[in-house]
Amino acid sequence: MVALPSRHRSLFLLGGVVLLQVLLLAVQIKRDSQGRLIRVWTVGAVSPFERAGAHGISHIRDTWNHYFALQNTSRENEELKRENGALKLQITQLQSKASEADRLAALLKFRQMNVDVPMVAARVIGGSADSDSQTIYLDRGERDGIRRNMGVITPDGVVGKVIESYKDTAQVLLLTDTHSGVGAMMVESRVQKPVGGTGEPLLQLKYVSNEDNSVNPGDRIVTSGTDRIFPGDLPVGTIADIKPGSTFKQIRVKPAANLERLEEVFVLLTIKHLEGKKDSADPNSAAPAAATPSAASTNPRPPEKP
């Protein structure tokens, strides 16, 4: 048997490996599967590091914001600061905890306002490994009752939906992703239109014809509750600008939730349509209002100590 030269051997290997992956792609398309097993292993291996990194970065950033920034603004007191350095470090740590407590208090307040809605608080621990999709990972998963297609929100508004749930982690498709969408409604006119992601920081309000003059910049948009993921009247965003298109207007929407700076979120533990509250909600209010009869665990997972 004739031995292949090393260069040809690597070419054959290249061809084989690429062909294998093309087949893998084909299998996923044919069976509409996402290679869940490999994803479960990878996410399981990576999420502990992301979890640790999230806590580390949070601590470093709080220290930076509260200590070094102050130091720059008061250089004339440098000598005094040195004397008080140890004390300031203690204050810094307290401030860090205080700002975290503020965030958690806001979450708790929101939770108490919606005490009858089953939801779970979760911390954001990671993002997508590619720039094409807008996804985040949460530190809660199947063990906390999180399932696919559950809505994810913050007190400010809609964040996205769960697209994959693992044992202790869940992957969320953000509203800004091109594959994302939410049934929405304009607060003023109550006209229902879908809002979708564009892959950019702003969203898009779809299918508003060029002749429709009822939409104006600054108009608020809330969930319509028709998508069976989110209850009605959750803030989605505000119309940022409107341009005429070929058939429909090109309407860009600024998301109500700060999707570029997410740290803690709520996962709505229901995919049922919450019709009860929609009628009683104040049409002019963009505040979240939703309810189901049963309540579930809502305590945010306590942050790890530095």
Added chain:
Amino acid sequence: MNDTFDIRGGELHIEVHKFRAGSIILATAFALVLQAFLPIYFPKAAILDLPLLVVIYFGLSRRNPSTGLLLGMAIGVLQDSLSGPTVPLGLYGISKTIIGYLASSIGARLDTEHPAARFALTIAFFGVHQGLIALTRRLLLSQPEPWFTLHLGIAALINAFVAVFLFLLLDRLRKPS
């Protein structure tokens, strides 16, 4: 320890660098975790493709097409599995497999130690990588994907700039000659 080998009848000696035990696995894992983690806190960091830079670096340094393409495949498939629903397993895997092969093949023929060469090669590999992703999306997934955008051009430049410094850091993982 560096091995040397002779190409073109002994005219040119190009070193094949060896790395400390586990350093390739550690660098790969670190790049993947950072890629998934950094954009949460620094959204603009999403423009970086750290796994690609790691594939290019080890391809250029190891200069063995077989290991280069296998490393590219492993990193690519892992990146796929950490990505969103728009990325099926194999999309980044295919493109990084080919980049790993090309980087190793070019590394065996050229001196790629100079920062200017690394900068230029990273831009070229980034372009080829995006081209392969666009080709795969168009041909195999029937998804519209632009061949080139201004954003991709800027991303190529930024990745090449970061690569120059990242490669200097990764050079420290080499076994001393």
